[in-house]
Amino acid sequence: MDVIRTPRLVLRGWRREDAPVFYAINQDARVHEFLPGPMSMEQVEAFIAFQLALFARTRACYFALETEGALAGFVGLKRHDADSLLPFAPCTDIGWRLAPAYWGKGIAGEAARACLAYGFGELQLEEIVSFTVPENLRSRAVMEKLGMREDTGGGFAHPALPPEHRLSRHVLYRLRR
Structure with missing residues (x-):
């Protein structure tokens, strides 16, 4: 299921074969520098299952990000309902996580702009946070x-x-349609 395409990227639903690659991405200390730690394979599989279920429910999720046929990480939109513990919920956030090999190439920004267009256009969201x-x-x-x-x-x-x-404190960014 390809959901969003740009000239060099595909944002799509997750596949079972993505798990080992996404697991490897999450083992890199640079990737989890600002996260609580690396993900176990069980956490990766649960993450993928959650994203697929979230897409089925909301038509958005943290999409698998592919470039030149390789999984680079994820970029996408995640709905947080009113019962979320986030103090500004309900909301939809945009997030990303890429393997370091893809950093500094404008990929996160390109994919995120496409997700913003999808969120504000297709999903008719009024605001997206990060x-x-x-x-x-x-x-x-x-x-x-x-x-x-x-x-x-x-x-x-x-x-x-x-x-x-050490990672408890967060800053919040907003963008309105």
Whole structure:
């Protein structure tokens, strides 16, 4: 299932054979520098199953990102319902995670722009958010290049992490249609 295409990228549904590649991507310390840690194979398989179920329910998810026939990571949209623990839910966030071999080539931005067009066009969303830890300057730069602006609310403590965790504090970016 190809959902979104750009001249050099395919954003598609996940496949069983993506699991080992995505697992390997998540073992790289550079990839999980601003995440709680690497994903186990069980977590990768659960992630893929969740994304497929999310797409079936909302027509959006963190899509598998393919370039030149290779899985590069993911870029996509994730719906957080009102019962989410995020303090600004309900919302839809845009997120990405790429293997370092694909960094610095404009791939995250290209895929994210295509996802924003899909979200605001096809899905008729009014707003899309994104968030990360303040130190993740690469992701923040992508957010700003997309036209997203940092929320002036001072950030938030991520509800999936203990308040004292080094990655608990997050900044929030917003973009309206």
